[in-house]
């Protein structure tokens with residue numbers, strides 16, 4: 001099981017500081033959508049130059065022009081990038097093809113999908129590397145969590161690795177770790193704590209080793 005740290009609430013230097021602090025416990029660093037919006041893929045490139053060996057995910061949440069956008073994320077240093085499950089099947093097929101051609105990985109983000117079982121089966125047949133269930137900030141604010149939808153996702157994929165995100169904290173991580181995601185994605189639950197290194201260490205310590 002891998003721990004992915006979503007870096008959303010920082011600038012590029014803040015992201016670099018957070019990576020320095022947490023790199024002993026984190027397996028995948030996410031260059032979050034707010035960073036993409038504020039600093040573009042050039043910010044990702046700066047991080048890649050500073051840390052040539054880390055695994056970097058660019059959370060660009062593609063909706064269209066999939067091959068091109070996937071290729072751009074890899075060109076600027078991503079190992080993994082993201083497309084929305086709500087995109088057309090053709091876009092997802094194109095993104096999967098571009099990822100395979102580049103020898104990189106693709107995560108499909110289920111944010112906003114209501115029939116999780118049906119879409120998970122369709123995506124599993126298309127063949128991305130990961131499908132992730134995700135309760136976004138706007139629904140977290142209403143008290144929602146990703147725990148139930150993760151179980152539906154898990155029951156409806158046969159070959160695709162699974163990920164889960166959305167408001168997971170040190171004190172709620174065990175519950176979802178017990179369900180066995182391949183990737184546990186944590187943002188604010190690490191980055192906004194008083195001691196991000198210790199929070200990352202505590203969550204990583206709860207996980208089974210790969």
Ligand SMILES: O=C([C@H](O)CO)[C@H](O)[C@H](O)COP(=O)(O)O
Nearest residue numbers: 006033165166167168186187188
């Ligand atoms: O993808 C995310 C969100 O849409 C903002 O870009 C977050 O990275 C994801 O939700 C994980 O962050 P937390 O919910 O703070 O754990």
